[in-house]
Structure formats: structure tokens, C-alpha cells
Amino acid sequence: MKLISIDKDVNQYRQYLLVYERKSGEQTFVHFTTPLDIPDPIDNDFAFIYGAIAAFILGEDYEQTIPASKEIQENFDAVKKIWLGWHSYRKNISINVPTLIRKSQQDSRQDLLRGSFFSGGIDSLFTTATLKEDVTALISIAHTPNDIGIIASEFDRLREMSGYANATDRKHLFVASDFMTAFPEVNDFWAYLAHGAALSAIAHRLNAVLNSAVISSTFTYDQLIPWGSHPETDELLSSKSIHISHFGANSNRVQKTFAICEDETALGVVSVCGAGRLDGEHVNCSKCQKCLRTMVTIDLAGVDKSRASTFDWTIYNPANLKDILLRSESEFIFMQEIQDIANDRGREDISKPIDQMIAKSRKFLILTKIEMYLRQRVKFITRFKRPLLKFRAAIYRLLGLKRKLDA
Numbered sequence: 001m002k003l004i005s006i007d008k009d010v011n012q013y014r015q016y017l018l019v020y021e022r023k024s025g026e027q028t029f030v031h032f033t034t035p036l037d038i039p040d041p042i043d044n045d046f047a048f049i050y051g052a053i054a055a056f057i058l059g060e061d062y063e064q065t066i067p068a069s070k071e072i073q074e075n076f077d078a079v080k081k082i083w084l085g086w087h088s089y090r091k092n093i094s095i096n097v098p099t100l101i102r103k104s105q106q107d108s109r110q111d112l113l114r115g116s117f118f119s120g121g122i123d124s125l126f127t128t129a130t131l132k133e134d135v136t137a138l139i140s141i142a143h144t145p146n147d148i149g150i151i152a153s154e155f156d157r158l159r160e161m162s163g164y165a166n167a168t169d170r171k172h173l174f175v176a177s178d179f180m181t182a183f184p185e186v187n188d189f190w191a192y193l194a195h196g197a198a199l200s201a202i203a204h205r206l207n208a209v210l211n212s213a214v215i216s217s218t219f220t221y222d223q224l225i226p227w228g229s230h231p232e233t234d235e236l237l238s239s240k241s242i243h244i245s246h247f248g249a250n251s252n253r254v255q256k257t258f259a260i261c262e263d264e265t266a267l268g269v270v271s272v273c274g275a276g277r278l279d280g281e282h283v284n285c286s287k288c289q290k291c292l293r294t295m296v297t298i299d300l301a302g303v304d305k306s307r308a309s310t311f312d313w314t315i316y317n318p319a320n321l322k323d324i325l326l327r328s329e330s331e332f333i334f335m336q337e338i339q340d341i342a343n344d345r346g347r348e349d350i351s352k353p354i355d356q357m358i359a360k361s362r363k364f365l366i367l368t369k370i371e372m373y374l375r376q377r378v379k380f381i382t383r384f385k386r387p388l389l390k391f392r393a394a395i396y397r398l399l400g401l402k403r404k405l406d407a
Contacts, residue, residue, distance in 0.1 A: 001020060001021065001022050001023060001051065001054065001055040001058060001060040001061070001062050001063075002020065002021055002051075002062065002063045002064055003018065003019070003020055003047060003048075003051050003063075003064035003065075003066060004019040004020065004021050004027065005018075005019045006018055006019075006044060006047055006066065007019070008040070010036070012036075012148060012152075013033045013034060013035060013036060013148070013151065013176075014033070014034050014035070014036050014038060014039075014040070015031055015032070015033040015034075015146075016031065016032045016033075016046075016047075016205070017029060017030070017031050017146070018030045018031075018032070018047050018050065018051070020051055020054065022058065022060065023060050028054075028182050028183055029146070029182065030050065030177070030178060030179055030182040031146040031176070031177060031178060032046065032175060032176075032177050032179070032202070032205050033146070033151055033175070033176040033177065034173075034174060034175050034176070034205075034206075035155070035174055038173065038175075038206065038208075038209060039208040039209065040208060041204065041205050041206070041207050041208055042207055042208050042241055043068075043069060043100060043204075043207070043241065044066050044067070044068060045068050045069050045072045045204045045207075045239060045241070046201045046202070046204035046205040046207075047064070047066065047068075047201075048064065048066075048068035048072060048073070048076075048097060049072065049076065049197060049198075049200055049201040049204060049237060050179055050198065050201040051064060052076050052080075052095060053186065053194055053197050053198060053201070054183045054185070054186050055093055056080060056083065056090070056093055057183070057185045057186055057188075057189050057193065057194065058183070058185055059090065059091040059093065060093060061093050061094045061095075061096070062093060062094075062095050062096070062097070063095075063096040063097065064097050064098075065098065066097075066098070067097070067098040067099060067100035068097050068098075068099070068100060069099075069100045069101075069102065069239050069240065069241070070099045070100065070101050071238075071239045071240055072204075072237070072239045073095065073097060073099065075236045075237060075238065075239070076095070076236075076237070077095065078236050079197065079233050079236045079237065080092070080093070082230075082232055082233055082236075083193060083233075086193075086226035087193070087226070102240065109211040109241070110211065112209060112210055112211040113136045113137035113171060113173075113209050113210050113211070114134060114135055114136045114137065114210070114211065114212045114213075114214075115135065115136075115137040115138070115139045115173065115203065115206065115210045115212065115213040115214065116128055116131065116135040116137070116138060116139065116213065116214040116216070116247075117138075117139045117140075117141070117199055117202075117213065117214065117215055117216065118138035118139060118140050118161070118165075118172075119140065119141075119271065120161050120164070120269055120270060120271030120272075120277070120283075121270070121271060121272050122253060122256050122257050122260065122270070122272060122294065123216035123217060123218060123248060123253075123256065124216045125256075125260050125263075125266045125269070125270065126216065126248055126251065126256035126259055126260060127214055127216040127247050127248055128168065128170075128266070129259065129260060129263045129266045130247075130248075130259070131214065131247065135170065135214065136170055136171065137170055137171040137172070137173055137209075137210065138161075138164075138165050138170050138171070138172050138173065139173045139175065139202065139203070139206065139210075139213065140158045140161060140172065140173070140174055140175075141174075141175050141176070141177065141199075141202060142154035142155060142157070142158055142174065142175070142176040142177075143176075143177065143178065143179075143180050143181070144176045144177070144178060145178050145181075146178060151176045154176060155174050155176065157277055158172070158174050159172075159174075160277070160283075161269065161271070163269065164265065164266070164269045167265050168265065173206060173209070173210075175202050175205065175206070177202070179198055179201065179202075180195075180198070186198075189228075190228060191227070191228055192226055192227060192228060193226070193227075193228050194228050195228035195229055196215055196227075196228045196229030196230060196233055196234045196237075196246075197228070197233065197237055198228075199213075199215055199229070200213070200215075200234065200237035200238075200244045203242055203244055204239070204241070204242060206242075207241045207242045210242055211241075211242060211243065212242060212243040212244070212245065213242060213243075213244055213245075214244075214245050214246075214247045215229050215234045215244065215245070215246050215247070216229075216247060216248050217229070217231070217246055217247060217248035217249040218330070219249065219252075219330070219333065220249050220250065220251065220252045221249045221250070223252070223333055224249075225329065225330070227330075229246065230246070231246040231249055234246035252337050253297070253334050253337055254297055254300075254337045254338060254340075254341050257294065257297040257298065257301065258297070258301050261298060261301040261303045261307075261308075264307065267298075267303070267307050267308050268307060268308070268309055268310070269310065270284070270294065270308060270310050270311075271283050271284065271310060272284060272290045272291060272294045273285050273288060273290060273291050274288040274289060274290045274291070275288060281312075282309075282310055282311060282312040283310045284310050284311050284312075286311045286312040286313075286315055286316065287315070287320075289324050289326075289331070291311065292320060292321060292324065293321075293334060293335065293338060294311075295308075295311055295313070295316055296318055296321065296338055296342075296350055297338055297341075298311075299316075299318070299350070300338070300341050300342060300345060300347065300350065318347075318349050318350045318353055319349070319353050320353070321350070321353035321354055321356075321357050322353040322356040322357050322360075323357075324357050324361075325357075325360065325361050325364070326357065326358070326361035327361075332358065332361070335354055335357065335358060336358075338350070338354065339351050339354040339355070339358075342354065
């Protein structure tokens, strides 16, 4: 696979269109779009990082004629070795890219913004609430196709979260991209391998205004599994122009939520819904797995629920937990954390339905493991993704599984 071109367009927005060509000759277009007030990057490392991620997942050697910095190439090679340790069946691809050598620029960049990726979710809110003045900018991403109308609409949605940035005296930076879905194979590996490195590509795109960027942890150090964002890999995608860090692995999801409950401003903007940010009074559907587990944790914190105004508490019922089907080990981890606290606090109304949920879900976790095995190891499986999803849904119906509350 190779990078064919980087095309820049400055019109309604500032857009970079990356064109990659697979070994088969098929071309894939990936856009990185920002408002006009975000300047051009100081290098093209973001294009190298994204292309190398996609090439590794595709199992194709990678090349480009546009130079990438010496440090980012060396660091990606280190990340690649870690990925190969996690996924030994993958190919150790070669990288053929000209080297850009430059002097350290950190001294001249100290006054730039210190960013943190921000979705309004528990992890990112915990990071910003904890790091305080060490974060001076929030980075929010709109996952959109390259359609100006859709991009404009999604930027409007992101501006709805700017109230938190303003209230905490931070700048809010927007980036729109289809980097998660442009390559179906990258989308399939998004959670388990790609997303941390892909976020670093976004940070490098913003390196004219940022000197650092924080990626919020998903798991604690004792829970670590092969995952796209990981303390071993995130920081390796740094360079002389920008430092990437991983934060929050000392605290689990329940502890993070409890900490947010002590911050009036953060609690009032929580956005976790599996369906994405919704229109209307409540931006969370308050029914899906992500919403319900967050609401249960807020309930366990013992705070005034009305302070968490992004949820519809009129439909809250912990008993609905029993109807949720957990689909991955990570989801089991989060629910077990909640159950442990519920047991400690004598909340059987929460711990009992979690018991029912876990008992039911364990029986069918093997289906998810088989699906993930096939998706990760059988290259052509993505061509049949839609019929496979229908087949999976049919199996769940046959087994009598309720999925209406499952995100």
C-alpha cells in the first residue's frame, strides 16, 4: 500500500484529502477537515501514521514519497512490534518512507495549547477534570463522510459541548474525518488495535496549535488487554513536534464516574449514549447499555440525579440491566466493577439484575469470540459483514436473547 497524494482545499473549511492505493490498485480517500482558524500542520506525519496503521491491518508493506519525521517512523516501528506481540498471526510489514530530520522544536513550542481528546464521556471528562490547567484545549472528532453538509451539521453538534470548554476556560478544537470507516478493515480493528494510533494522527494534524495531546485510558493497569488505546503504545506515537500521553489508568470506570459526580460542571455535560449524541432535552437515550451502566453508577454515588441532566431519569430502572446482553470482555469488566460497589453498599436492586445479565451473557460470549476470531484472521470477511450481522441477529433471536437495551 502507498500514499498517492495529499490534496489541500481551503474553502468553507480547511481540508486535507489523503489518497492511498492498495496493492490491488484500489484507491481509498480519507479526509481530515477542520474549521479555517486551525492552521496547516507543520509536517505530514499525520498522513504517515494513518497510512501505516491501515497498511499494518491490511497486511501490506507501506510506502510514500513524502517525508515523515525520523522519530515518528522509529516510534511506529516500536508500536508495530507491540501489535505483533498481541496479534502474532499478523504480517510484519516493511516501511519505505523518506526521512525528515529536524532539530528539537520543544523550546519554541512551549506556549502552544495542551490538548486532550474529548467526547463528553466518562474517561475524557475525568481526564479534563483531574488535569485541570494542564489541559488548555479540548479536541473533539466528528466521524463523518466527506460531505460538507454533514460536516457542518456535525460541527454544530460538537459546538453544543463548547459550553464545558468555555466554563473551564479552554479552547475547543474540532476535526471531522472518516478515518474510522474509510478502510472497512480499520473499522473492524478500531477497538482492539487502531483507535489510539488513529487519534495520534489527529493530534499530529493539529501540531501547529498543540504541543501535546492526552488520550484517556479505558482500563486500569491491572485490567489491560490488547486494545487500540494502551499505555504501552499511545505515548510511542509522539514526535519532536508533539507529545502524546495516556492518562487515567490508575482509576477504574466507577472511580472516574464518582469523581465526576463531585464536579458540578462535568456531571452536567456527560454524553455516553451508544447511539451518539441525541437531539432534545436529554442527549443520552437513557436506555442503552452505556447509558444505563452510567446512570446506575451515578445512582450508587448517591448524588442528586437531577444534576446529571443529560439523562432522562423518569425512565430509570436498574431492573432493566437484566435485559442487556454483554458482548465483550471489556463490557464484563465494567459491569463487574459496578456490581462490586453495589454489593459493598447493599444495593441488591442493582447487583441482582447484574447477576442475571452476566449469567445470561457468559453463555453466549463464545459467539462473539468466534466472530472476532474470524474478523481478525480471515481477510475477506469484511466483504460479508452485512449478511454476517443478519446471521448473528437471527441466532440471537433463535436463542431468545433480548437486544433492545443493548448498545
